[in-house]
Amino acid sequence: MSQANFLTGTDTEVGKTLIAAALLRAAAAQGLRALGMKPVAAGGDEDVDALVAAGNVAAPRELINPYLLREPLSPHLAARRDGTAIDLERIARCFGELRGRADFLIVEGAGGFRVPLGDTHDGADLAARLGLPLILVVGLRLGCLNHALLTAEAIRARGLPLAGWVANQVDPAMACVAENVDTLRARLPAPLLGVVPFQDHPNPAQVATLLELPE
Ligand SMILES: Nc1ncnc2c1ncn2[C@@H]1O[C@H](COP(=O)(O)OP(=O)(O)OP(=O)(O)O)[C@@H](O)[C@H]1O
Ligand SMILES: [Mg+2]
Secondary structure, eight states, X not given: OOEEEEEEESXXXXXXXXXXXXXXXXXXXXXXXXXXXXXXXXXXXHHHHHHHHHOOSOOOHHHHOSEEESSSSOHHHHHHHTTOOOOHHHHHHHHHHHXXXXXXXXXXXXXXXXOBOSSSOBHHHHHHHHTOOEEEEEEESTTHHHHHHHHHHHHHHXXXXXXXXXXXXXXXXXXXXXXXXXXXXXXXXXOEEEEEOOOSSOOHHHHHTTOOOOO
């Protein structure tokens, strides 16, 4: 088995890194060579550290994270402040070098699906350039149904498959969690890979036990 997925979310801070790390651990536990990529990080490289820690394949940091922008802004603004521009072809080359090293590769997007990466391109263009099936992390909180359905529509509009979605409870006080998950199960055209309750101490290895790998 050799597969790669682009992991996006309904927003920033919805648990993309936690779920990506958990999926990598689940794949590694099955004996697969697991590797995470974070092409664009803005305002710190904790996501890169988390993905590296969860994978089991060594790779040069500059391939895993070709763009590390200084400020925690939308990538197009952070890149402008750094005097640089995000080049999708450079990311595609890095991805191409990583792909052969892993059986299971996850590319974590920045922010949500349509986050601008430059004046003329965004996260959806990157996913389309890499041509990868999507995994959608839905951060369960009030408003997430609309965000999830809009994201699925945007993914479909790019002609990309949605390989699966994860319901991740980021709001400990969210009401009607099961009903919200059922609502999305009925409307999203992809399998639910797992429901992750709010964690007092989020831990990718533990979350891994709650997830199925995408087909
Ligand atoms: N199920 C959960 N229960 C409790 N806390 C969670 C859960 N999922 C994520 N978190 C916490 O929410 C915060 C954001 O999660 P995470 O960094 O994975 O989001 P992200 O979508 O990757 O954000 P970014 O857009 O910055 O990459 C982290 O502190 C994480 O530990
Ligand atoms: Mg992240």
